Amino acid sequence: MPEKIKSVTVCLEGQKQVYRPGDEVRGYWTLTSEKEFTTKGILSTFQGVAFVKWTEYNWNKRFEDDEYISYEVYCKNTVQLHGRGDTSENIQPGVYKYPFKYRIPLRLPSSFEGSKGAIRYMIQVRIRRPIPFPDVTRYKCITVLEEIDVNDACYKNPRCYKKDCQVPKALGFGNAGKVELWGKIDRSAYCPGEQIALSIVVKNDSTQNLGKIKAQLMQYVTFIGNAKEEYANSTIKVITSNSELVAGKVINWDYQLILIDGIPATIERPTCQCISVRYVLEVIVSVPLFTGSDMKLIFPVTIGTVPFGKSLKATSQSQAAGIQVTDVSKAITYTSCNKGWRPFNQSSTSRNFPNMTYTPMCAYAVNYKYKNVTTAPKPKQNVTASAKSNAATNTPSNVASATRLSTNPTTRVTKTSTPPPTKTVSTSNTSIRVTNSTTPTALQPSAPQLETLSKQTGATGTGQHQPATNNLPNSGSVSAAANSQVEGSISPPSYEEAMGLPDSSVNDNSDDDEEDAGVYYMIIRFSKDIMEDFLSFVKNNKKLLEIQNGRLIFKTIKPYKSIGNWPKGKHVVLLSFPSKKEASDWITTSPGIQETKWLKNSDIVVTGVKEQFQSGKTMVTISEISMIEENVEAVTRYRNLIENILRPLRIAHGGILSVNTPKYAVLQGTWRTGAKSKLSIMAWPDITAVKNYKSSIAELQAVIDELKPKCMIIHNSATFDIANISIEESQGEDATSTS
CATH class of the missing domain: 3.30.70.100 (Alpha-Beta Plaits)
Structure with missing residues (x-):
């Protein structure tokens, strides 16, 4: 940065970090100069782009490595904050504030950062300098989240799947018997911070001893560049059984809870044509080497942006005095993703895409509480109790038995329609000069507003997902007061209840x-x-x-x-x-x-x-x-x-x-x-x-x-x-x- 320009910082209204399609981005850039300098104008740009780039080694030494690139522009709006752009102008020493305002279009993919591509939404300021001085450019990234509401009816029904296979004997000679696997999850869409309730019954009717049972939440990312696809897979969460599935044994998991970390939301076509992000929950029965391939049951899972029991319409206007009121029980909290993202260290000068590290944010449910669901039928079990079968059971509260698996229909997940795109709208504001003012410091990510964490229980209940029931603020209270009620009010579940959740035969x-x-x-x-x-x-x-x-x-x-x-x-x-x-x-x-x-x-x-x-x-x-x-x-x-x-x-x-x-x-x-x-x-x-x-x-x-x-x-x-x-x-x- 030139010595004459001391700092260029940005301040977003309310220090907001996460936005939704249709929201308005407001704030101002602060320019502090110690000496007089010349500029041809100051521009501010809001843009949303997806950029994919990777290289592959070319074995033909006469040519350079192959480069694969794709680029999508979702929105781009530039306003002139200062000057006209055609003539130079001297700016005196001082502190200057330049307000900006942009409207985010409706149809946009969620922010994402991956090893070979990224979807970024950036606010850029560019101070144009006359030759030979270089322009001064600053970027501020924000997170934009597409609306994926896990409360929609298409996600609420349990998903049941069944699979069976014949297990060959060693080296594939002969048939050792049959293995049956039945599984169910309580619904098909979740937000980070929520828990997947997984139930499985695995019966080994073969003479072969099989390995441990493993359930893992996987992220599959597809990057498309020059019509070629490149894949990146990440393991988000893994739980395993402590015991192996020996011959004649039955393993039963009843509503095993799998916590979802802070991960990016699902991204599918046609929202984004060059990056897709999808998630699946895989239940794997390990089969020994030289006997056969592992048995796998796959549950497609959607990671949403509106948690269960929450709403984007939690903020409304008070009819009494036009005061904004926040429904604390419905408010959504956010945090930075701790898994499912990678730094994207590529740049493009021509496309105005900088090489920078940014951590996207996600909606995070800090007050999620689950009670056992009994809406989907479980397979009938013929109980022949014995000490040996009880020892083989995977959950202490269940009775081990030889199990007959009944076929459960698979429920298809339908997609909700996406609202049509709209044009971006921005308002240009004149600069405001401030004298004898302190220089604003660079912004740090604001701490998420955390809601009360309700007690988690694993006991049988009404078969419902129970969102927290917080008292609503009075109609006369402003949203700031409601937000202060949320902050600092986090309370964990009791130690006794939390310690009652885990299954001793499952490694979580x-x-x-x-x-x-x-x-x-x-x-x-x-x-x-x-x-x-x-x-x-x-x-x-x-x-x-x-x-x-x-x-x-x-x-x-x-x-x-x-x-x-x-x-x-x-x-x-x-x-x-x-x-x-x-x-x-x-x-x-x-x-x-x-x-x-x-x-x-x-x-x-x-x-x-x-x-x-x-x-x-x-x-x-x-x-x-x-x-x-x-x-x-x-x-x-x-x-x-x-x-x-x-x-x-x-x-x-x-x-x-x-x-x-x-x-x-x-x-x-x-x-x-x-x-x-x-x-x-x-x-x-x-x-x-x-x-x-x-x-x-x-x-x-x-x-x-x-x-x-x-x-x-x-x-x-x-x-x-x-x-x-x-x-x-x-x-x-x-x-x-x-x-």
Whole structure:
């Protein structure tokens, strides 16, 4: 940025982060100049685009690598904030505010970020400078969510499927018998924060011993470029049975609850022609090698943007005095996606698509409560009780039996019609000069407004999904008062009820979720006095990092506290690579890197990634712990507490568990304390989010303090303020983001 222009920031009305088609985007850009400078005009543009780009290696050395690109424009509206564009004008030192207002069209796909493409909605300001000065450009990304209401009738009915297959004997010689699988989910559309109620009955009438039963929520993304399709798959959630399906055994899951993390919404054609995002719940019966392929039952699942029991029409005008009133019980809350997205590190100057990291947001149900549903018939069971069959049952509350599966019809899901597109509307406003004013700071993502978390129960009930019943505000209260009623009122379910949810024969521990394939983090720890040596090397040898497809994510800038044997005065930087090999090659094969001071005095580890790091985070805690597996009861209780209470609240408050694994490799120095120690990286938006989270679990603090020492040993831990530097390394000086 030119020295004459000190800062360019944006402020959205109400610090709003999520919008719906038809909403109006209001705000203003703030320009602060210390000296007089010349401009040919200031432009503001709102645009919604989908951009797909990837390259494939061309084995013919005479040609360049094949490049696949597609591009869609959903809306683009530019207004002149200052000047006429044909003549130059001098702007005096001071602080200037330029208001803007845009209307979002009706028919738009939801925001999405993937490895090979993205759907982005951006507000851009461009300060045009006369030659030879470069233009100054800033971007602000917002999330736009298509209306997918899980309350629609087409999604409410349970979905039942049945499958059976013949199991061959070893090497395929002969028939070993039959395996029958019946499954049901309570409905076909959910929002993040809600739970899928899965019921299955698996009967092994063969002579072969089969493996464990696994249920996994999968995301399948299709990118289309130059009429070619490229696919990316991600595992969102996995639960497995603790016991195998041996010959003659029946496994029965009754309404096993599967929590949905913060993930992007479903995107289908024709809303977007170059990116599609779909989800399925897969129930898999593992078949041993050389016996046959795994048996799989597939439930298509739609991820919506309007949670169960909520409404987009929760805000209305009071008839008494025209005062806006918010129905707190129907209001929708939002949080950043912690899974199902990947950074898209491509750009296009001609298409005005910048290379930047943005984390899309999603509607998140923090008060979802489920009661068992009995609307769909279950298969009839002939009970022949025995001690052996009771031991084989997957749920303690159920009676194991030899089961006859009855065929259940499959219900088709119909699509709702999409409203026709409308033209964009914007209003240009004249600039307002402000003198003797402080410079606005860059915006941080605002914490979501969190609603009361109702108690979750697994007992039999009325067979209904029960949304929270909050008291409505008085008609005379304004929406701000209603919103303040929502904030800080989060209360978790009681410990006894939460601990009664899990099935002891089902492994529902999120620590065992699969890591994000194709992403590895390198953590480098060294003393603060050599941080500049590292940053200088990366800046001067940027191409060496790009050769290995590496990306600098953050550096620590201020320590809060440390626990255990964390080395005194040590700071950390985090880098991202597509593979362990590329991470290792960067520090072993890059010219001149072995002679650097920072490499000779650092501890380096490489680890897999569970949740992508988000650019809006400003605090991080890095820990190394060991679980005391001998205390089986305490470990089980603590993991259930994490899964059923702490994890959903952590996601709702914007916290992410980016790394949590014992499978990390030490490339240099000393880091691993124990043979079975786990490395974890927890990140938060700011200190306020941490305090709100701790306040929401205050009633459970005594239970946590009791279980924690029995379950884990904290070898070392440190908390830091961090500075996100991925944008500084990947963007030019005059094309940065304010997100």
